[in-house]
Amino acid sequence: MVINFKSQIPNSKKYINHRLQSVICLLITGIFIPFILFAGEFNFTATVDRTTVGLGETFTLNVSVNGENISGVPAPKLPELPDFNVLGRSSSQSTNISFINGKMTQQTTITFIYTLSPKKIGRFTIGPCRIDYQGKTYETQPIEIEVVKTATQATPTPSPIPPRPSAYSEGGVMLIAVPNKKEVYVGEQINVEFYLYTQYNLQVNGISKMPNFSGFWYETIYDPDRLLYQKKTYDGKLYYAALIKTVALFPVTSGNLTIDPMELSVTVVKPPRDFFDIFGTAEDVRIVSKPRSINVIPLPQEKKPADFCGGVGKFTLNARVSRDTSNQGEPVNLIIKISGTGNLKLIEKPALPSIPNLKILEPEVKENIDKSTGTIKGTKEFRFPLIPQVDGEHIIPEMTISYFNPKTKTYEVLKSERLKFFATGVTRGAVVTDAGGLKIVGSDVRYIKPDKNIIKSESDKTSIIYLFLYPISILLFGIAFLYQRHQERLLKDRAYARRFMSGRVFKKRFQEASDYLKKKDEKNFYSALSKAIIGYLGDRFNLDTGALTTEQLKQALLSKGLKTELVEELFGIVNKCDAVAYSPLSNTDLSMDELFDKTRKLMESL
Structure with a gap:
């Protein structure tokens, strides 16, 4: 008997392909399912060691990141902390390795430790900390801190004895x-x-x-x-x-x-x-x-100088300007360098005297600390951008700062030299120029000069054409008269001239800011936007912006009938622009496009 197995066994090629596909599917499932089952979560938290702090005490902010394979995680971004001093920072890392169903998992915890101290009494909020990791942004919950007058820190007790003591x-x-x-x-x-x-x-x-x-x-x-x-x-x-x-x-x-x-x-x-x-x-x-x-x-309060900078140790002072000339309102940096041994990071910025016709911005601070000898030493540098408001020589008077020397147990005074620089291009000779850049020259006037060669004798006959041209000539004469009066007023009435030209000058400067925005030129964009706003306000309301402080300028605008909210928003933009333009380490919470659009809407409301 011959049995035909052909009908009982499937096609061998198809059978092998089916088997291979099954094996491949099983392998892929076996490889990737454990990763899916045991994929670690990413946890981002912030805690403090206590929520009630005495004025003058310190507390610790711990920002922790926990997860699997997070060795490359970046440092978190702290929120703005205007009510606290950041005294120090460090980090720690711990790793926990475990085996689950034969698979090894590695959990890593990285803690960023910040030592903070409050500046004043009250209830304050530490905003959310942020971190960007693998294309996602994580935030912590805000933390409430109460700062009281008296100390809250009790004397700490030693940690408990190890659980299994031995010899x-x-x-x-x-x-x-x-x-x-x-x-x-x-x-x-x-x-x-x-x-x-x-x-x-x-x-x-x-x-x-x-x-x-x-x-x-x-x-x-x-x-x-x-x-x-x-x-x-x-x-x-x-x-x-x-x-x-x-x-x-x-x-x-x-x-x-x-x-x-x-x-x-x-x-x-x-x-x-x-x-x-x-x-x-x-x-x-x-x-x-x-x-x-x-x-x-405590430091002695008797004979404590008013210019005490907070320094304790031994220091020297050096002050200089980055250059001795300024052209077209370019900023000159006043560089104050404090060098020596001691608590350099706790030294506060020097208080500068009032300097006429100079706009002084917030300084950029640079520190260079050397710890190699076991003693903290180095330099702390404050770079104040100075923006001249008028042409001529600008004098920076002598400055003094004081620090406490623990070896001599006395306060010692440091004194800088008198500095100066020369500004040009802010105003030009007899040309009338205000802070907004408006220039009025004699060539703006075009006098009407009759030409006797084109005057012809008129006929006594009257025609319908002359009757039609007569009222037109009167109208043109009136327009010419008003135009001449307008030109004369532009020359004689500075307030009228500035107000008349304010819109045109602002559009030109606003267009410059727009061009810098398209080029992504941050420094020139912020500078042009600030000058456009301040220049328009000075022209529109006839204010000498170069001779007024920010507060005086605000009060002058309020007296002109501007709303408080509008004035505050405009100067908020100006302050942000000046900070970014002249202090490279500063930043703003709005992008260049958002700031540009916000300025346009505010100026339209004027």
Whole structure:
């Protein structure tokens, strides 16, 4: 009997293709489903160590990012903090590795730590922090902070003892904080070194908790990648000691301040217990340093200079201008550099005297800090843009600032030299020019000069053509008379001339700003937009904008009948433009296009 299997077995080629497709689908499913099942969430949070703070105290803002494979995450963007000083910043990172159903997952937490201090008493809000990651923007919740007059920070207590104490945790392994001074003035530097002492073989896993250094601004001076051990004797016992970290502290308030404990996570190898315990055992241990007290002396209030800049240490002062000439209103930078050793980052900007015919903008601040010697030293530079309002020589008088020298225990005064520069192109000789750029010259007038050669004798006959031309000639004569009166008034009445030309001049300058906008030329765009607004207001209402301060100019516009909201919005735009145009580190909450459209709508309402 012959059995035909052809009808029972499918086509072999189709069968193989079907099998291959099934296998490929299973492989793809096996590869990608675990990633889908165990895809990590991205968490972005912000917390503070306390919500009630005393004036002069510090608190910590912790901004944390948690997720899988986030090693390349950028630093968060802090909101504007006008009510707080940012005294210091640092970061920490921890990683947790686990196995779920045979798959390894790695959760990483990165914490950005900011030390803040309030500027005044009241209730304030820390706005949302933002971070852009993998094409998405994440925000934290706002945080309410209450600032009270009296101190709220109680003396901290040492952290609890490790959960499983043993012989080595009682003295065989120690973490010791060593301050180089026990009494300092407010703002004076004190260095604290954290040493690890051990009599056992161990592995350092990392710092599990840093002190928040409440009441101090701090800078990390030494943070090694690998530890260097040396033999040292402590309480008559021999140890191997390694320096874990060195920080420079600057107290921002007086009183008896406490340096909080540091916590360090280590794995200690215990010695063998008996003959059968050949290699010994390892145990994870958390060791804690003891708190240290520092007596902080307040700065003397008697004979405290009015120009005290907040500096404590030893400093020098140098002032100069970036150039000795200015053409067509270009800004000249007044550069004030403070150099020396001490709390450079806490030095406030110098108060400049009132200088006639100069517009002074907010400074750009640059810091150059050197920590290599263990003492904070370097320079802090303030660059004030000065915009001349008139031609001629501009004199910058001598300036003084004071700081406190803890070695001599006295206030010392620094004095700069008298500076000057020359401005041209702001106004030109006899040409009448205002801050808005309006120029009135004699050539604007066109006198009517009759020509005797074209005068012909008229016939006594009257025709219908002459009857028709007679009223037209009277009308033209009236127009010519009014035009001449208009031209004469342009020459004699400056207010009338400025008001008449204000719209034309503004359109020209606004078009310049539009051209810079198309070219994406930020500096010239903001400068042109500011000049267009200020120039129009000066021309329209006959105001000498160069000789008036911003507040005086606002009051003058309000007295002319402008609404308060309109004036505030216009000067808000001007301030933003000046800040971005002349201070490169500044920015604005509106884009160039949005600012341009907003200006156009406001000016149309005028």
